[in-house]
Amino acid sequence: MLFKEAVSKRILELCELNNYTPNRLAELSTVPPSTLRATLANKIDNPNSYVIYKICKTFKIDLKEFFNSSLFNSKNLEE
Numbered sequence: 001m002l003f004k005e006a007v008s009k010r011i012l013e014l015c016e017l018n019n020y021t022p023n024r025l026a027e028l029s030t031v032p033p034s035t036l037r038a039t040l041a042n043k044i045d046n047p048n049s050y051v052i053y054k055i056c057k058t059f060k061i062d063l064k065e066f067f068n069s070s071l072f073n074s075k076n077l078e079e
Contacts, residue, residue: 002078006071007047008040013069014059029058 001009015025022040026033031051038044039051056066070076 001071001076002042003072004039004042004045004047006069006077007052008042010066010069010071011036011040011055014055014061014066018059025055025058029054031055 011025012022014020015022020028022036023033025031026036029036031054035044035048035051039047052066053063056063
């Protein structure tokens with residue numbers, strides 16, 4: 001899986017855990033809905049770290065916790 005796919009899947013996991021829709025996440029995080037939609041659709045090759053930070057802040061987790069997922073295991077990621 002590509003890094004951008006792992007980011008998308010992780011965001012969706014966190015949305016599900018927190019009972020947020022992607023639209024609600026965009027609203028609460030102040031990430032533009034178009035940016036979040038593009039990220040979730042894997043249209044952004046290199047997801048912006050500031051966007052990920054704002055998402056983490058909304059979910060009240062650290063960046064470390066965001067990336068602490070088997071999705072980001074180097075064995076699972078393609079280059």
